Amino acid sequence: MMKTDIYDDLIKTKSIYEKNIDIYSEFTRDNQDLKVKIDKVTGVIFIDNYYVGDSEYIKGEYKENFEDTEIDGCESIEDMVDSKRRLDQFKKEIINKSICDFGCGKGSFLKLANQYATSTYGVEIQKNYLDDFNKNQNIDVENNIKNFEMKFDTIFLFHTLEHLPNQIESLKLFKNFLKPEGKIIIEVPHARDFLLTKLKIDEFKDFTLWSQHLILHTKESLNNFLTFSGYKNIQVKGFQRYSIANHIGWLKNKKPGGHKSNLVEIESSKLNEEYKKSLDKLDATDTIIAYGHI
Numbered sequence: 001m002m003k004t005d006i007y008d009d010l011i012k013t014k015s016i017y018e019k020n021i022d023i024y025s026e027f028t029r030d031n032q033d034l035k036v037k038i039d040k041v042t043g044v045i046f047i048d049n050y051y052v053g054d055s056e057y058i059k060g061e062y063k064e065n066f067e068d069t070e071i072d073g074c075e076s077i078e079d080m081v082d083s084k085r086r087l088d089q090f091k092k093e094i095i096n097k098s099i100c101d102f103g104c105g106k107g108s109f110l111k112l113a114n115q116y117a118t119s120t121y122g123v124e125i126q127k128n129y130l131d132d133f134n135k136n137q138n139i140d141v142e143n144n145i146k147n148f149e150m151k152f153d154t155i156f157l158f159h160t161l162e163h164l165p166n167q168i169e170s171l172k173l174f175k176n177f178l179k180p181e182g183k184i185i186i187e188v189p190h191a192r193d194f195l196l197t198k199l200k201i202d203e204f205k206d207f208t209l210w211s212q213h214l215i216l217h218t219k220e221s222l223n224n225f226l227t228f229s230g231y232k233n234i235q236v237k238g239f240q241r242y243s244i245a246n247h248i249g250w251l252k253n254k255k256p257g258g259h260k261s262n263l264v265e266i267e268s269s270k271l272n273e274e275y276k277k278s279l280d281k282l283d284a285t286d287t288i289i290a291y292g293h294i
Contacts, residue, residue, distance in 0.1 A: 002051040004165035006214050013168070013228045015221035016044050028209045030062075036209050045191045045209075045216035051165040052212055060126040062212075074108040077260065082241065083108040086158065086187075091116065093183055097153035100177070102145060103160030105129060110139050121148060151179045157186045162213045171229035178294050184231065186290045190238070191216035194284035195250055203254040219283065222290045231292030238285035240276040243267055 010016040016039035024038035024045055038045045056062060063075075074080035086109050087094065095116045104110050104122035106129055114120040122141035124130055133141040142148060155174050164170050174184055191197075195204040208216075215221070219236040226234045242259055245267055249258015279285045 007048045009168045013224035031211045087112045093154040099154045100152045101156045184292045190288045193286045226292040233293045236290045238280040239287045240285040244275045
């Protein structure tokens with residue numbers, strides 16, 4: 001196993017404590033021999049000293065195992081919905097700003113943001129995505145943020161931080177690429193997801209735990225990481241990406257996809273809004289979003 005900074009980062013930020021650590025699972029969905037650990041008090045879930053390696057992300061072959069279907073230039077329906085939602089949710093940090101999406105994937109968000117931002121950049125190491133950008137796009141995407149000579153108003157990390165084996169080191173690095181009064185916005189999966197902590201659905205746990213997700217953060221641990229890395233005026237908020245139909249699907253069928261099934265017939269905008277508010281009050285959303293300033 002490759003040495004990572006995960007355990008050390010969690011310990012030095014007081015996000016976990018050695019005496020509280022227990023085995024959360026004996027395996028992940030893609031590795032039957034990889035243990036997942038949890039701090040029984042703080043709730044942080046993590047994998048110690050394991051990293052799939054950059055080559056896994058450069059090739060991107062693991063995505064072939066997903067059932068996602070490309071739509072309107074996006075990786076999947078979820079990617080399309082998330083990109084449109086992020087454009088609206090973070091418009092203040094996009095309009096007339098210089099932005100960088102670190103781990104931009106196929107670039108769905110960047111393509112939408114490009115019409116509002118002053119300048120639009122991305123970082124992505126998956127080779128076929130990088131090649132597509134170099135051939136067809138008017139957005140500058142590099143395989144390393146160090147390749148950029150400019151600084152940005154906003155750096156976004158959408159479900160990327162949890163993949164990084166050196167999170168504190170990376171967060172400190174990103175500060176060097178933010179302008180004065182610049183902002184970092186981080187969206188990650190939440191360790192206190194309702195399906196994990198309240199409903200305790202084993203099938204969802206088995207689906208969620210993945211060798212590539214090195215930490216499932218809590219609000220507190222994500223705040224700790226940003227604080228330790230020197231960010232200021234930090235806010236960490238809960239956010240629910242998936243609807244009530246998705247949750248009913250997990251309860252009924254013990255598998256994902258409820259939000260794309262006839263279970264959506266139960267939904268209304270008001271019901272979804274109130275359900276998401278309830279999950280937020282319980283600190284049981286599936287996602288947390290952090291804002292940090294330099």
